[in-house]
Amino acid sequence: xxxxxxxxxxxxxxxAIVQEEEDLNxxxxxxxxxxxxxxxxxxxxxxxxxxxPLIGVSGRYDRIVRHFxxxxxxxxxxxxxxxxxxxxxxxxxxxxxKSLLMHSHWxxxxxxxxxxxxxxxxxxxxxxxxxxxxxxxxRIQTVAHVMRRSGYANVxxxxxxxxxxxIRLKFGSKMMREVEFEFDHQNGTTPELTIDPTAxxxxxxxxxxxxxxxxxxxERAGFRVKVSSDVNAIPSTVAGNNFxxxxxxxxxxxxxxxxxxxxxxxxxxxxxxxxxxxxxHSLGGIMFDSIGPNHRQGTAIFHDSFISNLPQNDxxxxxxxxRMRFWTTVxxxxxxxxxxxxxxxxxxxxxxxSVVNEPDALSFMNYPYYHSGGPNTFFSNFEYRFSNxxxxxxxxxxxxxxxxxxxxxxxxxxFEWAEPATNANLTLEMRTHRKRNEFAFMEPVVLELKxxxxxxxxxxxxxxxxxxxxxxxMIVKKQGKPAMQVKPFTHECYDHEQVVIEPGRSLFGSINVxxxxxxxxxxxxxxxxxxxxxxxxxxxxxxxAVKIRITPPRSYDENYMAQDIITADVAxxxxxxxSRVMTSANDVLHETMTKLKSAPISKHAAHALxxxxxxxxxxxxxxxxxxxxxxSTAASAGFVFKQEKAQPKEAARIINNYVxxxxxxxxxxxxxxxxxxxxxxxxxxxxxxxSRVLAQADNKEEALAILHQLKELFVERSVLKTVIKDIDSExxxxxxxxx
Ligand SMILES: [Zn+2]
Numbered sequence: 001x002x003x004x005x006x007x008x009x010x011x012x013x014x015x016a017i018v019q020e021e022e023d024l025n026x027x028x029x030x031x032x033x034x035x036x037x038x039x040x041x042x043x044x045x046x047x048x049x050x051x052x053p054l055i056g057v058s059g060r061y062d063r064i065v066r067h068f069x070x071x072x073x074x075x076x077x078x079x080x081x082x083x084x085x086x087x088x089x090x091x092x093x094x095x096x097x098k099s100l101l102m103h104s105h106w107x108x109x110x111x112x113x114x115x116x117x118x119x120x121x122x123x124x125x126x127x128x129x130x131x132x133x134x135x136x137x138x139r140i141q142t143v144a145h146v147m148r149r150s151g152y153a154n155v156x157x158x159x160x161x162x163x164x165x166x167i168r169l170k171f172g173s174k175m176m177r178e179v180e181f182e183f184d185h186q187n188g189t190t191p192e193l194t195i196d197p198t199a200x201x202x203x204x205x206x207x208x209x210x211x212x213x214x215x216x217x218x219e220r221a222g223f224r225v226k227v228s229s230d231v232n233a234i235p236s237t238v239a240g241n242n243f244x245x246x247x248x249x250x251x252x253x254x255x256x257x258x259x260x261x262x263x264x265x266x267x268x269x270x271x272x273x274x275x276x277x278x279x280x281h282s283l284g285g286i287m288f289d290s291i292g293p294n295h296r297q298g299t300a301i302f303h304d305s306f307i308s309n310l311p312q313n314d315x316x317x318x319x320x321x322x323r324m325r326f327w328t329t330v331x332x333x334x335x336x337x338x339x340x341x342x343x344x345x346x347x348x349x350x351x352x353x354s355v356v357n358e359p360d361a362l363s364f365m366n367y368p369y370y371h372s373g374g375p376n377t378f379f380s381n382f383e384y385r386f387s388n389x390x391x392x393x394x395x396x397x398x399x400x401x402x403x404x405x406x407x408x409x410x411x412x413x414x415f416e417w418a419e420p421a422t423n424a425n426l427t428l429e430m431r432t433h434r435k436r437n438e439f440a441f442m443e444p445v446v447l448e449l450k451x452x453x454x455x456x457x458x459x460x461x462x463x464x465x466x467x468x469x470x471x472x473x474m475i476v477k478k479q480g481k482p483a484m485q486v487k488p489f490t491h492e493c494y495d496h497e498q499v500v501i502e503p504g505r506s507l508f509g510s511i512n513v514x515x516x517x518x519x520x521x522x523x524x525x526x527x528x529x530x531x532x533x534x535x536x537x538x539x540x541x542x543x544x545a546v547k548i549r550i551t552p553p554r555s556y557d558e559n560y561m562a563q564d565i566i567t568a569d570v571a572x573x574x575x576x577x578x579s580r581v582m583t584s585a586n587d588v589l590h591e592t593m594t595k596l597k598s599a600p601i602s603k604h605a606a607h608a609l610x611x612x613x614x615x616x617x618x619x620x621x622x623x624x625x626x627x628x629x630x631x632s633t634a635a636s637a638g639f640v641f642k643q644e645k646a647q648p649k650e651a652a653r654i655i656n657n658y659v660x661x662x663x664x665x666x667x668x669x670x671x672x673x674x675x676x677x678x679x680x681x682x683x684x685x686x687x688x689x690x691s692r693v694l695a696q697a698d699n700k701e702e703a704l705a706i707l708h709q710l711k712e713l714f715v716e717r718s719v720l721k722t723v724i725k726d727i728d729s730e731x732x733x734x735x736x737x738x739x
Pocket of ligand 1: 331332335341
């Protein structure tokens with residue numbers, strides 16, 4: 001037998017065909033319960049023995065059993081990662097069992113219960129196969145050997161129902177996982193893959209001078225690292241005429257030059273060191289590979305970027321730059337192992353409940369600039385390592401989460417290595433106006449943004465900075481799908497009017513992330529993560545991420561009509577608050593409004609239909625002729641402008657029947673529901689429009705009632721005084737309106 005250690009201790013008979021469930025559910029004897037109790041006890045009492053195995057026992061343990069008597073031989077694979085000594089021990093064990101029926105991964109927390117024995121509860125189980133992993137406690141007795149490969153571990157699994165399973169696993173390697181790196185570079189660029197951690201005087205006291213390599217950093221994290229002897233110098237022309245790299249060009253280069261490239265998950269990573277990304281000097285590195293079916297296989301570092309900026313007044317400026325380049329290289333490679341930034345660990349769906357944000361982590365995954373003490377404090381304490389939480393992930397998470405090309409990258413990379421400011425004067429807060437961030441199917445998702453001046457001096461910003469999608473980057477990411485950036489409908493030509501935000505004050509805005517000019521980003525039920533970043537001249541301001549849930553369609557009609565509604569045309573009309581020319585989209589909206597009356601999308605449809613009716617329109621009448629080359633020649637080409645008159649009565653009817661669809665209108669409850677559905681900012685804008693429409697349609701009383709209700713609710717909710725004043729002046733205008 002290949003295994004060679006099956007000496008009767010293992011209840012599974014090698015070479016025989018056995019039912020795996022039997023093996024895993026084996027009830028051995030009646031004293032199991034005592035053992036379980038003993039283990040529970042052990043979980044609370046750790047012994048402090050002066051003895052411990054002379055030889056390190058951490059590492060990978062394997063068991064491979066072949067069943068030859070089946071028609072086709074099949075494998076039963078089992079491995080365990082033991083993590084109790086060596087560098088950065090975490091007192092954890094994890095394991096994977098793969099067989100015909102079972103594919104499970106477990107993770108246990110350990111305490112030392114004897115000089116050579118560790119035990120503890122199995123806290124996490126991931127079942128990917130049909131079988132369920134039934135055990136809740138583990139006890140691991142290690143037998144180390146001077147010939148490392150002759151070492152083994154006696155492992156006992158038990159659970160409270162009295163089930164017990166005892167196996168022996170053979171020591172495989174002191175490294176838990178294996179990975180291969182290939183480093184390619186742009187012609188003329190020298191990768192920074194080796195560093196003396198003490199070369200720059202700003203380093204932790206007691207840090208050893210050594211030749212530290214990128215390879216070593218990952219070996220210390222628990223990987224056997226092979227560095228590919230293939231080293232390619234890639235011509236700059238691969239980056240196109242501008243010599244700057246786009247993510248697509250990087251992906252193409254990876255496919256062309258990486259000897260290991262394959263669109264399958266494998267423990268291999270391509271690292272490219274180039275000059276500059278097309279995003280410019282402010283991008284130091286990027287894990288660009290979220291293209292195609294397999295993510296996280298390639299990463300890139302750019303030397304012609306701010307990471308090469310020489311710090312001022314630093315006599316060791318060159319050493320600083322060398323360190324930044326080395327640091328960035330490991331940081332980007334960390335992303336390829338699916339590690340998030342230290343301050344963003346809780347984004348998306350953390351893989352494990354223990355995951356927390358670590359904004360002050362002294363880790364490769366933290367930005368030195370984001371450390372609360374600034375980069376100098378960071379580097380004075382940084383020991384060229386990953387945090388324990390990151391090591392836990394790399395050593396013990398299920399393989400699919402960590403392995404390159406396997407699970408998709410959860411995060412957006414548009415924000416990657418945006419040059420952070422040393423003093424952030426502004427904070428950006430993003431929220432929905434709902435207790436639970438839930439939206440109905442097809443209901444446009446509107447997020448409110450609050451830009452606050454957290455400094456002590458007034459800040460000048462662009463008046464439209466929270467509305468324009470040029471400087472504001474919004475990312476929508478459905479669970480399990482690639483992230484998408486919300487595109488602007490137009491690059492709006494606002495004059496760049498500036499406003500001043502006084503200290504402690506805020507600027508507010510709202511933005512719809514459901515659709516753009518090309519498509520709907522939020523087009524099906526499920527969970528979505530929304531990320532937002534505002535690019536400013538001197539600094540980027542990153543908002544908190546928001547997770548939203550889209551509830552499933554509530555009726556057959558909703559489901560059926562979705563294919564007509566979820567189109568670029570309808571998105572356009574909804575975005576521009578109506579159109580008088582896109583008649584087919586208007587037909588869809590009319591049907592949506594009338595047929596899906598109870599669905600929130602119906603109110604948005606009503607809004608888009610009634611707004612154009614509220615005012616006179618100039619429409620170019622083509623009179624069946626071809627469109628003119630440009631508008632100035634329209635008249636000479638025989639085209640006429642036709643005026644479409646406002647239809648306030650019809651608009652008012654839509655408001656009463658569909659927007660506030662209630663017979664008792666106007667009632668406060670309706671307005672409140674409306675505000676909650678739309679959020680304060682949009683609700684205020686729309687109610688202003690509705691009150692004017694109602695007044696034009698001779699419903700002055702209703703117009704005033706709705707404004708009064710809005711005011712009352714806003715006062716109750718302590719909305720800004722300037723907004724209340726605004727409502728007051730609208731009330732005054734309508735009161736003075738002559739009918
Ligand atoms: Zn990063």
